[in-house]
Amino acid sequence: MNKKINLTCPGCKKIVEIDSKFKPFCSKACKSIDFLRWANEEVAIETVENQDDD
Numbered sequence: 031m032n033k034k035i036n037l038t039c040p041g042c043k044k045i046v047e048i049d050s051k052f053k054p055f056c057s058k059a060c061k062s063i064d065f066l067r068w069a070n071e072e073v074a075i076e077t078v079e080n081q082d083d084d
């Protein structure tokens with residue numbers, strides 16, 4: 031069963047019919063983009079903490 035629902039994609043901020051495969055994103059591309067942005071923020075926070083500790 032492949033149920034589809036309308037949600038706001040966190041990647042592109044559009045209301046889209048979400049495929050459960052990529053939930054809560056509209057596509058594989060948006061899923062990748064959001065993950066990369068989150069990963070970059072993690073790196074940035076770590077850098078700031080290291081500088082503060084020095």
Ligand SMILES: [Zn+2]
Pocket residue numbers: 039040041042043044055056057060
């Ligand atoms: Zn999207």
